[in-house]
Amino acid sequence: MSNLRVGSAFDAHQIQAGKECWIAGILHEGQDGCEGHSDGDVVSHAIVDAVLSACGLGDLGSFVGVGRPEYDGVKGVQLLGELKALVGKHGFLVLNVSAQLIAQTPKMGPVRGECERVLSEALGAPVSISATTTDHMGFTGSGEGRAAIATALVQV
Known part of the structure; x- marks a missing residue:
């Protein structure tokens, strides 16, 4: 039996006028962000779900819960840090993740390396x-929302 496991995930959020735009771990100035209890970073959220899926540890909702005040506005990179600790505690090592933003904005080419x-x-x-x-x-093409997909490879 292989000690490698794969997980995949999808996340989507509506765009919210006036909210900071956090996508793929960085702030995108001059863009409206995504609604949500957290920073609305669809890329980070898809990554969390993909890793949790690969490890058989549930999903973002079971990881941080819904409506918990300590996670109001939480940044995606903070969730990734907490995720790293959780999967390590369960004997998993994340080997790599591939994520794709599906949206009209922001443009990722100029900031891909930083993300x-x-x-x-x-x-x-x-x-x-x-x-x-x-x-x-669709909703991403009309500018109503953004989506992301992610695939994670982990080792047991």
Whole structure:
């Protein structure tokens, strides 16, 4: 039996006018952010869910709960740090994560390296980021929301 496990995840949030835009671990000035109990970072949230899935440890809701005041506005990179400790406690090591933002904004090309560095440092494993649009179709294409998918490889 292999000691490698894979998890995948999807996250989506509506865009909220006037909220800071935290995507893939960094602040994107001049963009509206995503609604949510936390910072609304769909990329970080998808990564958390993918890692938890690979480890068989549930999902973001079971990890931090819903409506807990200590997580009001929590940043995605903080969640990744807590995730790293949790999976380590359960005997898992995150080997790498690939995540993709699905949105019209923000543009990831100019900040991809910074996002990968910040997320990799927080998780303690290599994180690669890509981005795509839906050519103005659906809720991500119309600018109503953003989504992200992620795949994680962990070792037991």
